[in-house]
Amino acid sequence: MSSSSSAPAPVTASAPSPVPEPLRVAIVGTGNIARFHAQALLAEPGRAALVAAVDVDPGALESFRSRHTIPRGYADLDRMLTAERPDLVHVCTPPGIHRAQVEACLGAGASVLVEKPPALSLAEAEKMAAAEGGDRGPWMATVFQHRFGSGALRLRALIDSGVLGRPLLATCHTTWFRPQEYFDLPWRGKWETEGGGPTLGHGIHQTDLLLALLGEWTQVSAVVRRQARDVETEDVSLARVDFASGAIASVVTSLLSPQEESRIRIDFERATVELAHLYGYGDDDWRLTPAPGFEEEITTAWEAGEHGVNSGHHSQIVQVLDALRAGSPPPVTSRDALSSLRLVAAVYASSFEQRPVTPADLAPGSPFHERMNGGRSL
Structure with missing residues (x-):
């Protein structure tokens, strides 16, 4: 019987998990409620990069971009989706146009955070949900910050x-x-x-x-x-x-x-x-x-x-960003x-x-x- 013993296996340090890149985020609609979204996103530079805003009113768009230092503005949602390829779009427009805009974003591969009410009817909301991408996204979440x-x-x-x-x-x-x-x-x-x-x-x-x-x-x-x-x-x-x-x-x-x-x-x-x-x-x-x-x-x-x-847009938006960066459906x-x-x-x-x-x-x-x-x- 040999008196020698086997050498212990070398211990190797596991590589650190890669840190997800900030999400590319755009805002559609630059009215009063949109400022809460912009402020929350700008407060989380490690989680989100606010790359574009969309509005049909040129003056409102430029004022919003200037106030929040947003690099690019668009009058057309489809053009923005093609040019920017955002990971997430915040829809802050009147409810009557939510469905078309949410479905356009989901169709382009971008998840959506839509202001309340998300739809005008149950039928509309169900059709929007049906446009989601399944287990791997893209997904739709609604702003219910309370x-x-x-x-x-x-x-x-x-x-x-x-x-x-x-x-x-x-x-x-x-x-x-x-x-x-x-x-x-x-x-x-x-x-x-x-x-x-x-x-x-x-x-x-x-x-x-x-x-x-x-x-x-x-x-x-x-x-x-x-x-x-x-x-x-x-x-x-x-x-x-x-x-x-x-x-x-x-x-x-x-x-x-x-x-x-x-x-x-x-x-x-x-x-x-x-x-x-x-x-x-x-x-x-x-x-x-x-x-x-x-x-x-x-x-x-x-x-x-x-x-x-506190309740508020920021508290929900942080959780939306974290869920998407982890590849999970965002709340709500x-x-x-x-x-x-x-x-x-x-x-x-x-x-x-x-x-x-x-x-x-x-x-x-x-x-x-x-x-x-x-x-x-x-």
Whole structure:
């Protein structure tokens, strides 16, 4: 038997994983909302390079490019897609033209982050989702930034853990104010070009957050009204929403409320959690009230959760960029957006039909699948 022993195998250091290159990003539409997108992208130079902007208004385009130091501008989306080959396009145009622009971007191989509402109807949203590229992209995501603040993430984690008990009762109110002059733009306040009124165009942020927290809904009873504004669509809506968990919610959306507020309150078995803000929240906008006997347990769990990230475009855009650089579908997915649009469609359908509505009532073949108002007038 040999007394010699085998020499140990040499240890080799593994090569570091390559760092993904920044994504090439373009913005379509240079109105007010686009500035939030540009600011978020410019704050993340390691993740994104903002290479182009598109707008049919030459003056608006040049002003936007100059303000945000964007190297190239285009009047035509197709020309930009051909010339720039972006990885991601932010669609910040009026909702009536979202579908055509999103499908053009997806067809050119670019993923899309589209402003809310992503589509004018469930049928449109489904066709946009069908234009995605499958497991390897390109993908469509929708801006629902309230999901990404640390307060919402903390609450979702506590719901999942069971520490709060079952959700029982909720209120979800978007009570904002818009004067008649707001509707002077020719596409606003019209079913054909805006898809709906504030239930679709404004309150959808809060209702999307409510769905992200409480999950699947089962039935809606609602009324929509035109109370004060000279528009085709509603200016206020009220709905009762039943959830699969057994919780019920009151959902109110208004553009007639001089004291403006965005509010969600959920009463669980062991605590009440409230969020009050206007267009975006931070940690200080949340309030926790434990039920008697659960003060220490609930407060400890709440304080141990995520903190420090405000809701807003930046918080979602970072996650969109990171997902795409990792080759994954970005949040909020087309499936998630369809869920929120389906709830909005149910509010309109229930009001026009004057009866409770379930998800099955909104399937293809329903007039409210094709148009939010089902082709009817208020």
